[in-house]
Amino acid sequence: MTCENPGYPRRKPQLSENDSRLWNWAQNGPIADKRAVRSPQNEAELQTLVAASEGKVRVTGSKMSPSRMLKVAGQQDTLIDLSNLSGLIEITDDSATFAGGTPLHEVYEMLTGIGRMLPSSPGVIASQTLAGALATGTHGQGLQQSSIADEALSIRMVLADGSTAEFTRDHRWFPAVQLGLGALGVVTQVTLRTQPLTIYTCFKNAVSADTLEQDLLDWNHGFALSKAWWFPNENQVHVWTAREASDVEIRQYRDNNEELLTQEETSDAMNDTIDQTLEHMRSDTKIVDENGKPFRTVTRFKDFSDVTGDVYQVFCRGIATPQINVEIGIPLARAPAVIAKIKAWHTETQPHMHYPIILRCTGPSSSWLSPSAPEATCFFGFVVYYAEDGSLSEEGxxxxQAVEKLLAAEGGKPHWGKYFDASLYDWPALYPEWPAFLEAREALDPQHKFENHFTAVLFD
Incomplete structure (x- = not known):
């Protein structure tokens, strides 16, 4: 059965060429009339545009977020496309400055080309813009790092009156600007700290989930980077753990023209588990193409080939597929207890799943509104893919809904750029610096020019 839920809107697989509306990437929500979109050629044009706007102003990047984050509704509202403000602006020995509209994959490609990298691990999807990644708290995995925003040294914005402001790490409002939800101004430049490019070897294993509570801590404390996919129905975990590559492994990688070096596959331990998961997906999505993107995201869990490569080659390997993605951050110290509660809940309710639970942990963030502030955090990710006709299964x-309620009751904080039920959260209680963020917002945008319906309710 399919289900209509306003929090998880139905998508339109085919959009009419005559549709006057601009839709988000997943095509499950219109965000503006196309006539409301403006594409300034440079920062000066952007300043003039913002200053002259008599309505609300929002910024679109790659449109990967739910439509509520971007939507403009009023006749005088403006949606700004920053794609012309893109590319490298300046580089130093230990930093790089990019325009806010630069796609992350261009940031990564430029840095690796000169033997540098960001100290933060990448998110799995690199089509996001840099400004968008900061605004929503995009993160990777590993306790020695946190979100991409935590690597920002300075952030330049166009404010509501059309003026520009530069925020450095010693500015009182820098922790607000790092993750501002697009509610403070338009980010035009970001200076990021960089470090020498590190080569990693990533080990892939299948293990029982019997001891996942302790294993999760061991993986994250014992390795530089770790990511796991938990299949509760089969009580199995597909886990990646990565460390810096040895000299021998680095030589092998160089001899492979610095392309991702794949070792021989070592296990077929999860083949039955993956086949059962694929059956659930076929039943739910009715997608005919066996090689369709949703199926490929699961089939790859059969692959237990250890690999050697740079951090982007190893971890930035997501397949962009229309989906409902819910991700909730739980303080790492509480993660084992929450895993135990999910196990008990799963045993009692036997929920229908067609994708494993994703487990990624990060170090603490300095951003006031980051779900990983102010302590190390484990992010629990849940995915349901759309059916061929744009619907979602009722079971999914x-x-x-049930698993988000469970984690919200445990003090979880949702990822801002993904789907969540805002009614489940007491924001000021979750974020001690909430009043400080509101103070920064009132100072930088006193007339709330960068507000939309979602942020108006959020900050009420």
Whole structure:
């Protein structure tokens, strides 16, 4: 059965060429009339545009977020496309400055080309813009790092009156600007700290989930980078753990023209588990193409080939597929207890799932509104894919609603750029610096020019 839920909107697989509306990437929500979109050629044009706007102003990057984050509704509202403000602006020995509209994959490609990298691990999808990644708290995995925003040294914005302001790490409002939800101004430049490019070897294993509570801590404390996919139905975990590559492994990688070096596959331990998961997906999505993107995201869990490469080659390997993605951050110290509660809940309710639970942990963030502030955090990710006709299975929706309620009750904080039920969260209680963020917002945008319906309710 399919389910209609306003929090998880139905998508339109085919959009009419005559549609006057601009839709988000997943095509499950219109964000503006196309006539409201403006594409300034440079920062000066952007300043003039913002200053002259008599309505609300929002900024679109790659449109990967739910439509509520971007939507403009009023006749005088403006949606700004920053794609012309893109590319490298300046580089030093230990930093690089990029325009806010630069896609992350261009940031990564430029840095690796000169033997540098960001100290933060990448998110899995690199089509996001840099400004968008900061605004929503995009993160990777590993306790020695946090979100991409935590690597920002300075952030330049166009404010509501059209003026520009530069925020460095010693500015009182820098922790607000790092993750501002697009509510403070338009980010035009970001200076990021860089470090020498590190080569990693990533080990892939299948293990029982019997001791996942302790294993999760061991993986994250014992390795530089770690990511796991938990299949509760089969009580199995597909886990990646990565360390810096040895001299021998680095030589092998160089001899492979610095392309991702794949070792021989070492296990077929999860083949039955993956086949069962694929059956659930076929039943739910009715997608005919066996090689379709949703199926490929699961089939790859059969691959236990250890690999050697740079951090982007190893971890930035997501397949962009329309989906409902819920991700909730739980303080790492509480993660084992929450895993135990999910196990008990799963045993009792036997929820219908067609994708494993994703587990990624990060170090603490300095951003006031980061879900990983102020302590190390484990992010629990849950995914339901759309059916061929743009609908969602009733069982999938019920699962997402139930598991989010469970984690919200445990003090979880949702990822801002993904789907969540805002009514489940007491924001000031979750974020001690909430009043400080509101103070920064009132100072930088006193007339709330960068507000939309979502942020108006959020900050009420």
């Amino acid at each position: 929706v019920n699962f997402l």
